[in-house]
Amino acid sequence: MSTTGSVRVAPGVSRGPGDHAPRRPPPWRRASRPWLLLAPTLVILGVLLLWPLARVVNLSFQEYGLRQLASGETNYVALDNYREILGSEYLWTVVLPNTVGFAVACVVLTVGLGTLVALFLNMLGTVWRSVCSTAIMVAWAVPAITGTYVWVWLFDPLNGLVANVLSSLGVIDPGTVNWFADRFGFYSIATLNVVHHGFPFVAITILAGLMTVPVELYEAAIMDGANAWRRFWQITVPMLKPIFAVVTILSTIWDFKVFTQIYLMPGGNGGNAEVFNLGVWSYIQSFAQGKYGMGSAIAVLLTGILLVITVVYMRTLFKEEDR
Amino acid sequence: MRRKGALPAIGRTLGVIAVLVFALFPAYWMISTAVDTDAARRGAALVPTAFTLSHFERVLDDGGFALFLRNSAIVAVGTVVVSALVALLAAVAVARFTFSFRKAMLVLILLVQMVPLEALVIPLFLQARNLQMLNSLLGLTIVYVAFSLPFAVWMLRGFVAAVPKEVEEAAYVDGASWGRMFRSILLPLVAPGVVATSVFSFITAWNEFIFALTFLQDADKYTVAVGLQRFFGQNTADWGAVMAASTLITLPVVVFFVIIQRRLASGLSAGAVKG
Numbered sequence: 001m002s003t004t005g006s007v008r009v010a011p012g013v014s015r016g017p018g019d020h021a022p023r024r025p026p027p028w029r030r031a032s033r034p035w036l037l038l039a040p041t042l043v044i045l046g047v048l049l050l051w052p053l054a055r056v057v058n059l060s061f062q063e064y065g066l067r068q069l070a071s072g073e074t075n076y077v078a079l080d081n082y083r084e085i086l087g088s089e090y091l092w093t094v095v096l097p098n099t100v101g102f103a104v105a106c107v108v109l110t111v112g113l114g115t116l117v118a119l120f121l122n123m124l125g126t127v128w129r130s131v132c133s134t135a136i137m138v139a140w141a142v143p144a145i146t147g148t149y150v151w152v153w154l155f156d157p158l159n160g161l162v163a164n165v166l167s168s169l170g171v172i173d174p175g176t177v178n179w180f181a182d183r184f185g186f187y188s189i190a191t192l193n194v195v196h197h198g199f200p201f202v203a204i205t206i207l208a209g210l211m212t213v214p215v216e217l218y219e220a221a222i223m224d225g226a227n228a229w230r231r232f233w234q235i236t237v238p239m240l241k242p243i244f245a246v247v248t249i250l251s252t253i254w255d256f257k258v259f260t261q262i263y264l265m266p267g268g269n270g271g272n273a274e275v276f277n278l279g280v281w282s283y284i285q286s287f288a289q290g291k292y293g294m295g296s297a298i299a300v301l302l303t304g305i306l307l308v309i310t311v312v313y314m315r316t317l318f319k320e321e322d323r
Numbered sequence: 324m325r326r327k328g329a330l331p332a333i334g335r336t337l338g339v340i341a342v343l344v345f346a347l348f349p350a351y352w353m354i355s356t357a358v359d360t361d362a363a364r365r366g367a368a369l370v371p372t373a374f375t376l377s378h379f380e381r382v383l384d385d386g387g388f389a390l391f392l393r394n395s396a397i398v399a400v401g402t403v404v405v406s407a408l409v410a411l412l413a414a415v416a417v418a419r420f421t422f423s424f425r426k427a428m429l430v431l432i433l434l435v436q437m438v439p440l441e442a443l444v445i446p447l448f449l450q451a452r453n454l455q456m457l458n459s460l461l462g463l464t465i466v467y468v469a470f471s472l473p474f475a476v477w478m479l480r481g482f483v484a485a486v487p488k489e490v491e492e493a494a495y496v497d498g499a500s501w502g503r504m505f506r507s508i509l510l511p512l513v514a515p516g517v518v519a520t521s522v523f524s525f526i527t528a529w530n531e532f533i534f535a536l537t538f539l540q541d542a543d544k545y546t547v548a549v550g551l552q553r554f555f556g557q558n559t560a561d562w563g564a565v566m567a568a569s570t571l572i573t574l575p576v577v578v579f580f581v582i583i584q585r586r587l588a589s590g591l592s593a594g595a596v597k598g
Contacts, residue, residue, distance in 0.1 A: 033501070035422075037415055037416035038413050041409055041412070044468060047469075048468075056442050069452075134581055135346040136342070139350070143526075151349065153562055159366060253436075257441065263532075263533075286444075292445055300442065302442065306437050307434075310433065310434060
């Protein structure tokens with residue numbers, strides 16, 4: 001790569017004072033340049049994200065099944081899909097509790113554990129801190145697909161580690177308990193999986209924030225006789241409020257739309273309707289049942305929930321920026 | 324270190340052990356099952372009964388996993404190249420120019436970040452079906468570029484903003500055009516950021532599941548995420564093979580992650596917190 005030096009000796013450029021002025025583009029080009037630079041991004045996002053979003057909303061007002069798929073015709077039914085979804089007991093007793101309960105549990109545990117780990121790492125010396133950070137990075141890096149299979153294997157009812165340990169302790173008889181068949185067991189394992197995958201982001205981000213808090217604040221507090229608990233709530237939390245807000249809301253967005261970790265667990269791909277969340281329900285309706293309109297309506301519902309959370313997120317973020 | 328005395332040495336040691344075990348145990352269990360001769364019946368044995376590479380051989384030869392790895396690599400590299408290029412241009416626009424819609428752009432990028440893939444998979448499936456792009460690695464690459472772009476722009480923006488404006492001004496004073504300045508000054512300075520962002524795009528494409536599952540129908544087009552399902556029977560799983568294949572998928576990602584970890588943390592906080 002060439003550097004500043006090679007610019008200076010560029011051939012054919014006379015370097016009298018003021019010579020650079022004619023080389024600067026006219027005002028209209030300067031004004032349009034950001035848009036030129038942004039154009040590829042805008043086109044890609046428009047065609048592959050915004051247009052499909054408009055289309056999924058459009059589909060949600062149709063009864064779009066295999067026949068429409070083959071013929072390409074439209075078949076509008078107004079709000080029928082929404083009426084059916086919102087009127088079904090299945091949504092209110094199974095899918096919504098699954099989605100919301102799971103997301104809340106995951107966010108609380110992820111942020112709690114991530115904060116604890118960050119506080120702990122901040123107390124360590126440089127060597128052990130980087131050893132632990134690297135280990136945490138590994139947990140973060142393991143892809144959701146393979147991570148999920150490892151947890152399924154660990155909790156395998158017949159040959160898995162957990163079943164064998166419990167049966168050797170005499171707690172269960174091997175092969176008699178299937179955690180995946182039970183809704184609570186299923187989601188406990190899924191929560192463990194998602195928290196394990198999600199806490200590193202929280203820990204690393206909060207650790208970076210902790211290192212920016214001036215030591216003097218803590219020293220002054222210690223002189224005033226504040227204990228560790230008070231120092232955390234009176235200094236750390238207020239100082240890191242923007243970071244806590246960001247990690248909490250990002251985790252909330254991510255945990256509401258978990259798909260892979262549910263779909264890949266036994267029963268999650270359609271076998272056990274008791275364990276669906278909104279995302280999986282939408283996918284199964286569309287691609288297993290061929291009811292694309294119904295699936296779209298469920299997806300729109302999920303997107304609406306996420307939209308509300310995102311608006312909250314952005315308000316927090318920009319409030320901090322404007323300060 | 325600050326407040327080092329606050330925790331007794333024994334507490335620190337136990338804490339370190341707890342963090343290491345919790346963070347690494349699943350990865351350890353995956354790798355140790357992958358090399359266990361009697362993988363399916365290891366039960367609670369913490370150490371494999373005997374060491375073997377036969378699961379890897381079976382996965383790569385009979386399982387066709389070598390082909391899946393190649394497909395995934397093609398898709399991931401294609402995604403990285405296109406999205407790094409496009410994102411860099413956009414990041415310069417958002418970080419350097421104060422134009423009226425700058426904030427609106429950021430809002431758009433964040434909004435896009437939030438859209439659930441479950442909502443996009445239905446219309447994009449119908450679209451790809453009409454365009455005969457189902458079952459094609461190109462179609463999948465195009466989709467992944469769109470998914471990795473918002474985050475790439477978001478992250479690169481922090482790196483571009485960190486380059487002092489004076490350096491650019493100096494180039495203009497020396498008579499460089501904007502294009503020249505971009506190539507010779509800005510690009511080398513943000514190269515580390517481009518690398519970090521590229522790794523992120525690579526991982527996005529390498530790990531993606533729902534679109535690969537929906538788009539790819541023939542086994543010879545499978546990426547690793549979908550190919551992995553092959554080792555599951557109706558009610559049983561060949562755990563040795565599944566864990567060996569999982570190890571092959573996980574290894575490149577973990578290596579990349581650990582290499583860029585420092586940049587990643589600073590890039591994330593620069594992009595997310597500094598607004």
